[in-house]
Amino acid sequence: MKERIKDARPMMDLMAKKVFSNTEITAQFIRDILDLPVHHVKILDGTQIHNHQFEDIKTYVTSIDVLAALNDGTQVIIEIQVAYQFDFIKRLWLYLCNQVTKNADEHKKDGVETHKLAEELLPVYTIAITQKRYFKDEEMIHVFCFKEKNTNDELKVYFKGFEEEQDLALMAFLELEKYNKDKIQEYKKVRWIEFFGNQPYTQSPEKILEQADRIVSRIDWTKEEQKMYDERTRYLQAYSSFLATIEKDKKDAINQAMTEGLEKGIAKGLEEGKAHGIEHGKKMMIISLIKDGLLSKEEGAKRLSISVFELDDYLSTDE
Known part of the structure; x- marks a missing residue:
């Protein structure tokens, strides 16, 4: 196009x-x-x-x-x-x-x-x-x-x-x-x-x-607004890479893809690489994907192995 x-x-x-x-x-x-x-x-x-x-x-x-x-x-x-x-x-x-x-x-x-x-x-x-x-x-x-x-x-x-x-x-x-x-x-x-x-x-x-x-065109944007835009663009690009990886192997590579997506798209998301950090990062990314309209609540709940009602609780406490 x-x-x-x-x-x-x-x-x-x-x-x-x-x-x-x-x-x-x-x-x-x-x-x-x-x-x-x-x-x-x-x-x-x-x-x-x-x-x-x-x-x-x-x-x-x-x-x-x-x-x-x-x-x-x-x-x-x-x-x-x-x-x-x-x-x-x-x-x-x-x-x-x-x-x-x-x-x-x-x-x-x-x-x-x-x-x-x-x-x-x-x-x-x-x-x-x-x-x-x-x-x-x-x-x-x-x-x-x-x-x-x-x-x-x-x-x-x-x-x-x-x-x-x-x-x-x-x-x-x-x-x-x-x-x-x-x-x-x-x-x-x-x-x-x-x-x-x-x-x-x-x-x-x-x-x-x-x-x-x-x-x-961002001609008249302030430096702060430009920074926000650049941050957001990198973040959405990380989402795209993340989703593309998941589509290739929905079963075996989900946790690995999420870890890689967070490492590339969010600077400090999984620095420690511990189980708690991975699960927390996984939840936060899926919540962000849902808020950006890139993932349905039903699919998000499935990937977190929780019900849609439990996911609604996550979303409401994260506002």
């Missing part, structure tokens, strides 16, 4: 957060994908970059989710998904439901009576940008809403502060793997697939995409 920008990684979690921290870009992205009259946005969550330390294991990691509030109060969750995960769509729905519940809890704190909570709630929608395909057709972009089964009428309701009825729920998906420059219909939407897929633009980019390209 010919890259639009050499070695750019728009789908890297750190990079995506950097892009969406620009409120003009985020506003245009939501405007294009969900067809909403967005005037401005506020990023509620998703711009922070954390330095997690796992004892001797150090790397820069970020939470992938971006939560944006539109000028009318509507909230939009943006999720980046690199590797295919069987339950990803359900997980995205869970994020939406959790955010609605969180908003309701905030109103409870303000003293709103339970039977009046529904009056205070505002729309919460989701957009997923996925590297892999999740739907069998060849449509690059899907936007789902609630519809009546027989008449196909959309389910819309009145929300506080809105003059017209709004969709109760919207879930949009951009599938980069389906990109086909010969089947473009709505370029305002598809241009974001070209952007995140690092594909050459099929039309002259507008100013907003030029801003986004400048970010992924």
